[in-house]
Amino acid sequence: NAGVTQTPKFRVLKTGQSMTLLCAQDMNHEYMYWYRQDPGMGLRLIHYSVGEGTTAKGEVPDGYNVSRLKKQNFLLGLESAAPSQTSVYFCASSYFEATNYGYTFGSGTRLTVV
Amino acid sequence: AQSVTQLDSQVPVFEEAPVELRCNYSSSVSVYLFWYVQYPNQGLQLLLKYLSGSTLVKGINGFEAEFNKSQTSFHLRKPSVHISDTAEYFCAVSRYNTDKLIFGTGTRLQVFP
Numbered sequence: 001n002a003g004v005t006q007t008p009k010f011r012v013l014k015t016g017q018s019m020t021l022l023c024a025q026d027m028n029h030e031y032m033y034w035y036r037q038d039p040g041m042g043l044r045l046i047h048y049s050v051g052e053g054t055t056a057k058g059e060v061p062d063g064y065n066v067s068r069l070k071k072q073n074f075l076l077g078l079e080s081a082a083p084s085q086t087s088v089y090f091c092a093s094s095y096f097e098a099t100n101y102g103y104t105f106g107s108g109t110r111l112t113v114v
Numbered sequence: 115a116q117s118v119t120q121l122d123s124q125v126p127v128f129e130e131a132p133v134e135l136r137c138n139y140s141s142s143v144s145v146y147l148f149w150y151v152q153y154p155n156q157g158l159q160l161l162l163k164y165l166s167g168s169t170l171v172k173g174i175n176g177f178e179a180e181f182n183k184s185q186t187s188f189h190l191r192k193p194s195v196h197i198s199d200t201a202e203y204f205c206a207v208s209r210y211n212t213d214k215l216i217f218g219t220g221t222r223l224q225v226f227p
Contacts, residue, residue: 033214040219040220041219044217045216090157100165101165103148105158107156
């Protein structure tokens with residue numbers, strides 16, 4: 001099925017460990033995004049990409065890096081995980097079609113840093 | 115920069131009663147507006163969106179929202195709620211010709227029997 005796929009769905013990390021979250025979309029969307037969701041704070045934008053080979057910082061970029069080597073994939077990396085990065089991470093992609101415009105979200109990755 | 119304010123963090127309501135979830139935004143340019151719903155332990159589902167045209171937008175599950183440019187609001191309404199509407203609701207905004215969707219902090223709708 002077409003959509004946004006996030007892997008893994010769950011992960012527990014120890015403080016200081018590193019990991020990469022993968023987001024893949026098969027809709028040929030140009031724009032992709034990484035958000036984190038924390039209780040009472042809604043979704044906050046970490047990084048985003050407006051096309052293959054480009055990335056930009058969002059509201060809360062510190063402690064994260066991203067890469068968009070292929071149009072369909074957007075990777076989110078944590079170099080040295082901290083307990084403050086315990087969160088649910090959502091990836092999204094967006095499209096612009098004449099008078100239509102929208103976003104497709106993945107199902108999320110629940111990350112716990114202990 | 116644009117921002118979104120959801121004034122009510124929680125809204126309790128009895129089943130079959132009407133409900134309004136409030137959303138205000140600030141932006142110096144025209145915007146697109148969205149409402150998403152998140153059921154427990156699930157991802158985000160689009161309820162409705164306003165891009166242009168009629169200011170009254172109808173969405174899924176009987177929800178509707180009205181865009182009010184003068185009051186910079188996009189309140190979500192449903193005339194009669196069900197237990198199954200219990201969820202968290204997020205208002206979001208993006209600007210024309212840009213690519214970032216900015217979310218409010220969410221409103222938890224709790225429907226009681």
